[in-house]
Amino acid sequence: DIVMTQSPDSLAVSLGERATINCKSSQSVLYSSNNKNYLAWYQQKPGQPPKLLIYWASTRESGVPDRFSGSESGTDFTLTISSLQAEDVAVYYCQQYYNTPPTFGQGTKLEIK
Amino acid sequence: EVQLLESGGGLVQPGGSLRLSCVSSGFTFSSYAMSWVRQTPGKGLEWVSTITGSGESTYYVDSVKGRFTISRDNSKNTLFLQMNSLRADDTTVYYCVRGGVRWYSDYWGQGTLVTVSS
Numbered sequence: 173d174i175v176m177t178q179s180p181d182s183l184a185v186s187l188g189e190r191a192t193i194n195c196k197s198s199q200s201v202l203y204s205s206n207n208k209n210y211l212a213w214y215q216q217k218p219g220q221p222p223k224l225l226i227y228w229a230s231t232r233e234s235g236v237p238d239r240f241s242g243s244e245s246g247t248d249f250t251l252t253i254s255s256l257q258a259e260d261v262a263v264y265y266c267q268q269y270y271n272t273p274p275t276f277g278q279g280t281k282l283e284i285k
Numbered sequence: 286e287v288q289l290l291e292s293g294g295g296l297v298q299p300g301g302s303l304r305l306s307c308v309s310s311g312f313t314f315s316s317y318a319m320s321w322v323r324q325t326p327g328k329g330l331e332w333v334s335t336i337t338g339s340g341e342s343t344y345y346v347d348s349v350k351g352r353f354t355i356s357r358d359n360s361k362n363t364l365f366l367q368m369n370s371l372r373a374d375d376t377t378v379y380y381c382v383r384g385g386v387r388w389y390s391d392y393w394g395q396g397t398l399v400t401v402s403s
Contacts, residue, residue: 212390222330224389228389269384
């Protein structure tokens with residue numbers, strides 16, 4: 173199975189500041205035939221199911237604010253929130269959907285400093 | 286608007302069975318693979334099973350193979366998960382999800398809680 177490792181486990185950022193969450197896959201999730209990384213990011217607020225933010229590592233889901241962005245470098249992936257808002261407090265998960273079983277990172281809890 | 290509504294969770298004794306259902310609306314159900322994903326405080330998010338849009342192919346995480354069966358009724362826009370030989374470590378919230386193998390999960394239901402306990 174592909175292991176997804178997120179860092180840090182928790183993060184406290186001031187309102188309006190940048191938040192950066194990292195995710196590393198134990199092997200490539202790049203499909204050579206379409207040059208896409210099979211990597212998604214989800215946001216989960218308390219009492220709610222996860223919500224899709226980013227897919228193909230850097231494509232923002234419809235309706236997601238443009239302060240959320242995703243990037244990749246090999247097997248390292250990053251979710252960036254450019255200017256933290258109060259409503260962004262949540263747990264964030266990365267997921268690879270390249271291989272079966274699809275696997276998730278352990279989650280990063282984002283709080284306001 | 287896409288909606289996924291799970292039902293069927295509850296309390297069951299070890300070794301027992303439950304059948305989860307997920308009624309879908311707002312999209313062409315048969316065009317999408319569907320999955321079940323579970324979440325526990327200790328293990329986080331864990332993909333359980335996926336079925337293709339036609340129902341021809343199914344996939345399972347190793348820990349449920351031989352015990353769980355995923356199926357769908359495209360005429361009723363409904364996804365199922367038959368869970369047999371339930372164990373204490375199957376206790377968790379189960380989410381119905383649109384998407385699955387080789388595709389991201391773009392819609393999630395609210396979840397249904399399964400508790401396996403004597």
